[in-house]
Amino acid sequence: MLITKREKSSADYVLVIWLLLISVLLVSRYLVQTNEYLHFPDLTVFGIPLPLTQGPCLYLYVRYQTQSRRFRWKDLLHFLPLLICELLFLDFYFFPFGEKVSIVQESGRGYETRLLINLICIFISGLVYISLAYLLLRKFRRNLKHDFSNTERINFNWLLYLIIGMAVVWIIVLFVQDDMLIYGSVAIFLLWIAYFGVRQVQVFSYTRATYRHPEPAVEATATPVIPPVANEVITSDPELARLFAQLTCILHEKRPYRDPELTLADLARLAGMHPNTLSKVINSQTGKSFYDLINGYRIDAFLDEVRKETNNQYTFMSIAYDCGFNSKASFNRNFKKHTGLTPTEYLRDRM
Numbered sequence: 001m002l003i004t005k006r007e008k009s010s011a012d013y014v015l016v017i018w019l020l021l022i023s024v025l026l027v028s029r030y031l032v033q034t035n036e037y038l039h040f041p042d043l044t045v046f047g048i049p050l051p052l053t054q055g056p057c058l059y060l061y062v063r064y065q066t067q068s069r070r071f072r073w074k075d076l077l078h079f080l081p082l083l084i085c086e087l088l089f090l091d092f093y094f095f096p097f098g099e100k101v102s103i104v105q106e107s108g109r110g111y112e113t114r115l116l117i118n119l120i121c122i123f124i125s126g127l128v129y130i131s132l133a134y135l136l137l138r139k140f141r142r143n144l145k146h147d148f149s150n151t152e153r154i155n156f157n158w159l160l161y162l163i164i165g166m167a168v169v170w171i172i173v174l175f176v177q178d179d180m181l182i183y184g185s186v187a188i189f190l191l192w193i194a195y196f197g198v199r200q201v202q203v204f205s206y207t208r209a210t211y212r213h214p215e216p217a218v219e220a221t222a223t224p225v226i227p228p229v230a231n232e233v234i235t236s237d238p239e240l241a242r243l244f245a246q247l248t249c250i251l252h253e254k255r256p257y258r259d260p261e262l263t264l265a266d267l268a269r270l271a272g273m274h275p276n277t278l279s280k281v282i283n284s285q286t287g288k289s290f291y292d293l294i295n296g297y298r299i300d301a302f303l304d305e306v307r308k309e310t311n312n313q314y315t316f317m318s319i320a321y322d323c324g325f326n327s328k329a330s331f332n333r334n335f336k337k338h339t340g341l342t343p344t345e346y347l348r349d350r351m
Contacts, residue, residue: 010071011064015193018057022190025050029183041100045092048115049085051122051173055129056082058166062133062159066140081121088114126170133163145291146279149262149298149324158196165189237284244285247271247278257297260326264290295334298324302335306347316343 002008002016028047031037037044056078063069089111092100108115137159169185176182250271256262267290268275282293301323305311311319317328325331335343 009064010069011061013071014057014061014064018053018061019190019194021050021053021057022186025053026183026187026190029179033179033183037104038101041097041104042093044104045089045100046086048089049082049118049122052082052085052118052125053079054166054169055125058163059129059133059136062136062163065159066136081125085118085121088118123170123174126166126173130163130167130170133166134160137163145289147264147275147290149257149260149291149294162193162196165192240281240284243271243273243277243281247273247281251297255301257294257301258322258324260321260324262294262324267294292337294324295330296338299335299338302331316347 002012002019005012025047028044028050031040031044060075060078064071092103092111095103103109103111166189169182169189172178172182172185247267250267251257254270256267256270259266264275264279268278271278273281279290282288282290286293288296298320302316302320302325305319305323306316317331320328320331325334332343335341335346339346
């Protein structure tokens with residue numbers, strides 16, 4: 001299903017590889033459990049270091065899911081421990097078939113030290129990458145309002161459950177050390193990540209077109225007037241002030257905030273700035289996060305639209321959706337934050 005999915009992200013490709021690696025790992029264990037390893041000793045030994053792929057795959061999957069980035073070759077360095085441990089058993093593949101079977105039957109005769117090194121690497125890899133994945137996810141969730149204008153569907157709770165699931169498997173590996181329980185939990189984990197991986201919400205897309213609202217833009221000669229905000233923190237940096245004026249023109253003329261999926265990266269591309277620069281401009285010139293700034297514009301747009309007699313035939317929520325909100329809860333929460341009143345209270349008092 002993932003392979004046939006249209007517009008696959010980097011995270012999707014990582015997940016495909018991850019699922020395949022877990023499958024090979026389970027097949028390797030199946031051969032041992034059913035004594036079929038006597039026919040496939042090479043595959044059995046090849047699977048011994050494969051647990052070293054699980055930590056890096058978890059970390060890279062979380063990283064690609066929470067960051068707008070494409071595949072980078074240097075990310076393959078995370079699999080260097082796997083390559084080293086596979087090389088520890090390289091000479092095994094050159095033995096006669098009968099000798100290979102004998103070594104496997106005798107629990108790795110002659111490879112005791114290398115098996116111990118491999119086991120230690122597996123323990124360390126799991127602990128390190130589970131911790132890194134958790135820290136990455138926590139940082140992402142903490143910075144949501146700096147990167148997204150709508151956050152209702154973007155919490156990635158299931159990624160947290162994924163990390164917890166991997167931690168449970170590693171705890172079983174460390175403290176229980178029962179092969180049937182270990183690989184049984186791995187099989188359950190495989191079904192878990194396959195199910196949620198296919199259902200995942202794709203947050204980052206590299207093919208999205210810049211949003212253009214069909215309404216006519218204001219005249220290019222008109223100077224947009226920004227209503228003052230209560231917590232405005234204008235700095236004395238003239239370059240930041242210039243960039244903020246440029247951003248304001250774009251927000252008034254092109255109205256990108258009407259795109260419910262608008263992100264900081266999208267607006268940065270439209271404004272011709274680096275996302276970090278845009279974030280600095282917004283924070284320094286308004287004292288607001290990207291989320292609060294964009295939703296403030298959406299509320300102002302809603303108030304402008306709802307006052308027009310031509311829009312009396314539409315419900316408040318249909319107008320709110322047209323202004324960029326993607327849920328009633330988000331609209332109500334941001335409206336009260338922006339005006340201090342609920343939509344019903346505000347419109348009753350002001351209209």
